[in-house]
Amino acid sequence: MTSVRISGRINGIEWSGEVEPRLLLSDFLRSAVGLTGTHVGCEHGVCGACTVQLDGEPVRACLLFAVQIDGHEVTTVEGLAEVQPGEAIGVEDLHPIQRAMHEAHGLQCGFCTPGILMAAEAFLRANPAPSRDEIREAVSGHLCRCTGYHNIVEGVALAAERLAADGPAADEEGDA
Structure with a gap:
């Protein structure tokens, strides 16, 4: 071919x-x-x-x-992580959505996690302050057989909170 x-x-x-x-x-x-x-x-x-x-x-x-x-x-x-290819990765290098999903136990076997992370990251860029119902809708196109989705929703919500706290508005307030 x-x-x-x-x-x-x-x-x-x-x-x-x-x-x-x-x-x-x-x-x-x-x-x-x-x-x-x-x-x-x-x-x-x-x-x-x-x-x-x-x-x-x-x-x-x-x-x-x-x-x-x-x-x-x-x-x-x-x-997503802030590392160069081949570098060792630490928790501090993880993207906020990765850290939040880990801390909220939004993953178990991990098979579905990469796809959910990629969808959630894009979702949070478009909707930085989502409701739990909006988060459920955003991850509804992903099948997970381990978590029951509750902890996934909590992980995305935690990431949204942290990203909002670290976002441009927070930087501008700190500069004042």
Whole structure:
């Protein structure tokens, strides 16, 4: 099969290479790029485990082909933390949504967690002060068999509180 050359940014790093036109984005990220945090569950776009961000918007990586990211920015769960590839990661390096989910016990087996994190991060950028009902709606497209969703909702709410406290308005108040 003929390969297609693609390029773009993955977790803030320029990437280019050859891919087969039929290669799914989820398989590309896991096998070609080595970012195994993108999990593959149902392979039909139903479970949400493979959710990544394409140009800042959540998408199901199992429903896209790798060639579709040509010229775009992809962010995976590995791109949330504040570390360089290959560096050891500490709790202080985690994104606020990652820390909050950990502290609120919003994960158990962890299989669904990367997709939920990617969707929740984008949701909180669009809605920085959500109600619990809005959070439930935002994560409703993700299947989790372990937590019953209560702790996931609490984790997203905790992250929203912390992000609001650390946000631009808090910085401006501190400068006054």
